[in-house]
Structure formats: structure tokens, C-alpha cells
Amino acid sequence: MFASDYLTVGNIYTRKELQRQFQIKDATINTGVFRPSGYDSIWLFITELKPKDRPQLHDKLEGETLYWDGQPTGRTDKLIIHHQTQGLELLVFYRHHKDEFPGAGFKYEGRFNYISHEGSEPAHFILKKQSLSLEEIVTKDIEALLIEEDIKTIYQAGKTMPTLVNTYERNPKLRTEAVKLHGTRCQICGFSFAETYGELGKDYIEAHHLQPIASYQNQEEVDPQEEMVVVCANCHRMLHRNPEKPLMPEILQSIVVSRKQKVEEDE
């Protein structure tokens, strides 16, 4: 089991919160290198600016590359060097200085991999951030939406909700294929999540399936080039506003265009 499945990249975590969330009783969580029991994970807690009384170790995160000094005794060096062959993920919790985040928290930077090292006691490591594949990103987006919708159904307890979820749109393989073919810009209104939200919105777009589900027997028959379009969340909601009969994308697009023209004329 990987601890990273229960963590969100970019979130701030204090050691206390992590102890609670992962039910850790082990006091070694207070050291820089930690192995949570029950998880195939190694956690690194890194403070870039060291207190003056501490051994002079040099750690720095530059983009995707982490320059990190191992423990002065070298006790955990082997663990770091061989983490991949041992099936252990390496998770990095980072802060520039002790008081950067409330409660002396750390920012969770994600999974890293060992690249190389030099010297010993301390060994100077180079680690690299593991980037997600497009399919992993898409899968996470779909899961996030499903979680959100489940919460909504709890709110509507007792009331039966229509279940007209298009399973092709929630299929990670088809959606990844659609993104590869059509890109990440809404094909209806031109919206780009990356343009508006920067790094947070990178690679995000939804896929809309053009055919009614009932007319297909299995997934292989769906052609993402011809039968799927990529759309922003707003346009997607509008396409499905009538759940029994999704709107044709061309019709929604003509609505968007004519509304834009009207706004421009009024100005």
C-alpha cells in the first residue's frame, strides 16, 4: 500500500496531522527519514534553511530536482539508493524554513526517485520528481469527480438521483486518448484551464461522448477521434443540462458565439 494514494501534492501537512491520518505511533517521524509502518513508503522531511546548531547539511529543491544530503551517519543511505528495486516510494515533504507554514508544516511535493549520489557521511543525493503520465492524471481527475458526486448524493439522501452517467466519459483510457487527439482547450468555447489556473489547471479537460451509450456493445467500438470532444467543465454541464438528451456540441457552440457577439454589440 502506498501512502501517496492518501496525500495530495501541494497540500500542507504537519507531522501531527500525518501521525493522526496514518495512525503513526513511532517517534521516528520526528527524524528526517521516516518509514511509516504498513506502507511501502519512505518519507523525507526537509527544511531547506537549517538552524545554526544543526550539522551543516545542504538541501535544495530546484524545480523537479532535489539536492539532498543524507543522514550524517549514512544509516539510511542504502534505503534511499535501492528504494525503487525494493518497491518503496520516496515521498518528499519540504519547507524553506521552519516557520514557512502554520504548525511547522511541510508542503507535500510528491513522489521522487533516486538518480545518483556522491560521497558519504553525508552522501550528496540527487533525486528527481516523478511526473504522472497523462493517463494517471486523467484517472485522478475522474476519481476526484466521482468523489465529489458521491458527496452530493449523500446530501440528497432519500431522494433518488437519475444515473445517466456516460461511462465512456469516465473511462480513463478513452478520455486519455481524447485528450491526446483533441488537446486541452475546450472545443466549444476555447477555454484553457492552464491559461486561467496556471500549474493547477495543467492537463485538465473533460471528455464528452457524442453517441448515446445504448447504441454500443463494448468500449472498443468507441472512436475518440470521431465520437469524443474535449470540453471545459462549464460547457460540459450545459451539454448535459437536460440529462435525457445531451445537446449537440455544435448547437452549444453557436449559442456561445452568438452570446459573445451580443455582449460585444452591447458594449
Ligand SMILES: [Zn+2]
Ligand atoms: Zn467550454
Ligand SMILES: [Zn+2]
Ligand atoms: Zn458529456
